[in-house]
Amino acid sequence: MSDEPSLDAGSEAPRSPKGTHDVLPPESARWEALIAAFAQLATRYGLGLAHTPAFEDARVFRRGIGDASEVVTKEMYEFEDRSGRRLALRPEGTAPIVRAYVQHRPPVPWRVWYVTPAFRYEQAQAGRYRQHHQVGAEVLGTEDPDVDVEVISLAHDFYAALGLTRVALRLNSLGDLECRPAYLEELRSYLAEHEGELCDEHAATWSRNPMRVLDCKRAACRAVADKAPLLSERLCGPCTAHLARVATGLDAAGVAYSHDGHLVRGLDYYTRTTFEFAGTALESASDAIGGGGRYDLLAEALGGPPTPGIGFGSGIERVLLACDAEGVFPALARDPEVFVVDVTGGEVARDVVLSLRRAGIRAARSYDARSMRAQLKQADRSGAVVAVIVGPAELEASSAVVRDLVAGTQTTEPLDVLLARARATGTLRAGST
Ligand code: HAM
Numbered sequence: 001m002s003d004e005p006s007l008d009a010g011s012e013a014p015r016s017p018k019g020t021h022d023v024l025p026p027e028s029a030r031w032e033a034l035i036a037a038f039a040q041l042a043t044r045y046g047l048g049l050a051h052t053p054a055f056e057d058a059r060v061f062r063r064g065i066g067d068a069s070e071v072v073t074k075e076m077y078e079f080e081d082r083s084g085r086r087l088a089l090r091p092e093g094t095a096p097i098v099r100a101y102v103q104h105r106p107p108v109p110w111r112v113w114y115v116t117p118a119f120r121y122e123q124a125q126a127g128r129y130r131q132h133h134q135v136g137a138e139v140l141g142t143e144d145p146d147v148d149v150e151v152i153s154l155a156h157d158f159y160a161a162l163g164l165t166r167v168a169l170r171l172n173s174l175g176d177l178e179c180r181p182a183y184l185e186e187l188r189s190y191l192a193e194h195e196g197e198l199c200d201e202h203a204a205t206w207s208r209n210p211m212r213v214l215d216c217k218r219a220a221c222r223a224v225a226d227k228a229p230l231l232s233e234r235l236c237g238p239c240t241a242h243l244a245r246v247a248t249g250l251d252a253a254g255v256a257y258s259h260d261g262h263l264v265r266g267l268d269y270y271t272r273t274t275f276e277f278a279g280t281a282l283e284s285a286s287d288a289i290g291g292g293g294r295y296d297l298l299a300e301a302l303g304g305p306p307t308p309g310i311g312f313g314s315g316i317e318r319v320l321l322a323c324d325a326e327g328v329f330p331a332l333a334r335d336p337e338v339f340v341v342d343v344t345g346g347e348v349a350r351d352v353v354l355s356l357r358r359a360g361i362r363a364a365r366s367y368d369a370r371s372m373r374a375q376l377k378q379a380d381r382s383g384a385v386v387a388v389i390v391g392p393a394e395l396e397a398s399s400a401v402v403r404d405l406v407a408g409t410q411t412t413e414p415l416d417v418l419l420a421r422a423r424a425t426g427t428l429r430a431g432s433t
Pocket of ligand 1: 091092093094095120122127128129130131132133134136137138266267288289290291292293294310311312313314315316317318319
């Protein structure tokens with residue numbers, strides 16, 4: 001071996017970064033269908049699509065999500081651009097929507113939905129990625145608990161539309177500035193007494209973020225959390241009334257839930273209503289398929305006027321894993337309906353597939369002047385139900401053989417008649433004449 005760097009150093013093919021994944025056909029057909037289902041429901045609930053940049057001024061997240069939150073301290077992809085601006089790839093979708101609200105001041109209530117990648121430097125494992133994707137919804141400008149019910153119902157209806165049945169909704173309230181500070185004092189003194197019993201991570205971090213201890217999954221913290229004071233039992237009057245109205249609204253909507261005073265979310269902006277949907281068919285620890293809540297103080301934290309808000313986000317990958325675990329929402333076949341076989345040079349195929357596509361028909365052909373045998377084989381494999389076949393005799397007569405690939409029957413038809421039929425009916429399937 002020589003000391004010279006090898007000539008092919010760096011010629012190794014780069015792969016997608018750790019914790020990321022490609023979404024490609026045919027699996028991507030499920031993504032299309034999932035996003036379409038969410039878009040349809042969101043529209044029905046009166047939301048419009050909002051699309052904000054994939055990166056923001058880092059302060060949007062530092063102030064929005066909280067400087068002490070794990071998402072900001074450990075997981076955010078923060079960087080300086082070439083002009084020295086401090087930017088961050090979005091770790092979540094809510095703070096950018098509220099930033100956009102503060103910037104544009106649309107009339108309230110402002111109701112939006114989104115579909116977006118989110119970036120978090122997490123320990124990659126099943127259902128946990130460094131780039132994941134969310135569909136989500138946010139409603140700004142009203143404190144009305146009926147809106148909490150609408151937002152939760154939207155998430156519920158979305159999972160139902162995909163066919164998911166093993167979904168458990170937990171509901172909690174994180175109080176407001178009236179009741180939370182006194183509670184946090186009480187929780188702090190309780191945790192100070194039990195500091196030695198906490199898991200290593202929370203023994204070090206509990207004083208910065210005491211509520212995280214409550215939903216730590218480790219046995220040590222669990223024992224302490226089980227006896228800890230809970231905010232849900234110490235809510236002020238208005239927060240109690242708010243939660244009660246949300247609960248009766250969910251009952252009326254037929255949305256099943258359980259109260260869980262230990263439910264604490266990983267982002268610091270929440271006030272009052274918080275909730276999480278678990279896919280109970282998922283075996284991994286990452287079973288949260290969606291979550292959200294109120295963030296009545298977030299607009300102010302981002303320099304805007306006091307504006308309450310509520311929303312949720314749902315991880316597309318997790319939702320699809322839950323669908324797999326339940327055996328629902330299979331990938332839709334996107335096979336062509338018609339395969340055009342042309343052994344006369346390809347010009348007929350070129351023109352016919354174009355005409356068929358413009359008539360609304362999924363049409364395919366082969367390329368590179370392949371033999372009749374090869375093209376027919378491709379037609380069979382494509383999943384098409386009809387083959388339109390053009391050989392020298394058909395070219396001469398401006399006609400085509402129309403073969404029903406399922407029944408094995410065939411007829412010959414003038415091409416112009418065939419295309420007129422395609423335009424008139426939108427299909428060349430048998431029985432459509
Ligand atoms: P979140 O709970 O952090 O909330 O994320 C929402 C959902 O995104 C989770 O329930 C999960 O399905 C998915 N998710 C989160 N992290 C990952 C990951 N590393 N890999 C795969 N999936 C993941 C939020 O992001 C809030 N913005 C939700 C919200 C909207 N609250 C109010 N409005």
